[in-house]
Amino acid sequence: MGFTFGNYDGVCKEVALIVCPMLGSDLGIEAVCYSRNVEINSTIIFQPATCFIHIAALIMTAIMVYHIRSKYTAVGRKEIVLFFYLYAVSEALAIFLDSAIIPTYSGAYPIFAAIYVGLGTAIYWCLLINGFVGFQFAEDGTPKSLWFLRISSIVLFVIGFLVSIGTFKSVGGLSPQKTTGLFVVQLVFPVICVAIYVISQVILVIRTLDDRWPLGDIAFGCAAFVAACVLMFGFSAEICVGVKHYIDGTFFGTLCLLFAVMMVYKYWDSITKEDLEFSVGSKQNVWEIKDPLLGPNDVDVVGPPSLSTHESSYGRHNASSGKLTPGSFNTSSGKSSGYPPSGPTNYGNSPY
The missing domain is CATH 1.20.1070.10 (Rhodopsin 7-helix transmembrane proteins)
Structure with missing residues (x-):
């Protein structure tokens, strides 16, 4: 050229x-x-x-x-x-x-x-x-x-x-x-x-x-x-x-x-490196939080609410709100399964 x-x-x-x-x-x-x-x-x-x-x-x-x-x-x-x-x-x-x-x-x-x-x-x-x-x-x-x-x-x-x-x-x-x-x-x-x-x-x-x-x-x-x-x-x-x-x-x-x-x-x-501490992900992770006050088989699940209810030692998982509601009523047994109990408590038979 x-x-x-x-x-x-x-x-x-x-x-x-x-x-x-x-x-x-x-x-x-x-x-x-x-x-x-x-x-x-x-x-x-x-x-x-x-x-x-x-x-x-x-x-x-x-x-x-x-x-x-x-x-x-x-x-x-x-x-x-x-x-x-x-x-x-x-x-x-x-x-x-x-x-x-x-x-x-x-x-x-x-x-x-x-x-x-x-x-x-x-x-x-x-x-x-x-x-x-x-x-x-x-x-x-x-x-x-x-x-x-x-x-x-x-x-x-x-x-x-x-x-x-x-x-x-x-x-x-x-x-x-x-x-x-x-x-x-x-x-x-x-x-x-x-x-x-x-x-x-x-x-x-x-x-x-x-x-x-x-x-x-x-x-x-x-x-x-x-x-x-x-x-x-x-x-x-x-x-x-x-x-x-x-x-x-x-x-x-x-x-x-x-x-x-x-x-x-x-x-x-x-x-360039991604700073994961401030990065934003597109996926929603479900985290399991284990409370030491709970039993070995009790786990609270924090995440998006599901269609099924979750029973814990503190109360029943409310499917509509995604929260644990104290004093929730158990429809299967007809009794309250929450804490504190909603009905009257009989202390007369207590040995204490």
Whole structure:
């Protein structure tokens, strides 16, 4: 690949990026080799294999978000979940753009492509900020921490969107032939954010944690990110020719990026512990409280009221209220079984 800083000609000829149809000439920049298309109900679907990876990414993201939200007291839980929300929205949008369900010739395509670039900018910025949550510059989960992350992510999204739409529409000194701004926003900025995130997390693990296993998660994530970049921008055409146009570098790049995102979750999960003292469970446990004043076979059951009554030495379990009611009437014997006795007590025959 002929790589020139700020120029998309070599990049788009190697791999079919979402922005490539909007750059260069009016027809865009076409890749030398790209995967085969399929026709479904008179609709041509581009990159079908890559679309399956996008769908798998949505499923995996939903699973990771569920597990993150279930760790109620973990550090940085609310901050890291925003990263996965943004990633999920980006993957959902990529399904329609990569497959050309939104046609490249339509007026909506440049807008959605600009939104996609803006989301990518916000995703990597959110990852960068999450790298500093563990240093506790601001207490995690507080409005100060959350709103700084949200507002700054929105600002970076707007920057990415404006640079992209300005490049597509030739606004503000930008044009499809002048792509330096878009090149920096889409390709250079993510690499910088990932590098800063990795360095900060290595420092965090070495300085604050006794366990060194999280470094393995960081290493696997870095390897996946590097593999995605190399396969997409370095060997996409070679892969496409080698497998006879069935897939190209976009497939492996999307797959490796998904693995890198999974390693981000795995790393966060390995350095955060759930505080069980303050955690909230979804199951109702039934606790058995053994009173030393009771006999060896007498047990009070504290829990949700059941349909059956429970007899104890103090009284009868009231099924309607779930409580032990003193002086309850035993319907089976016609006598009171509670304490104190409800009827008159004859002390005349007592030997005392």
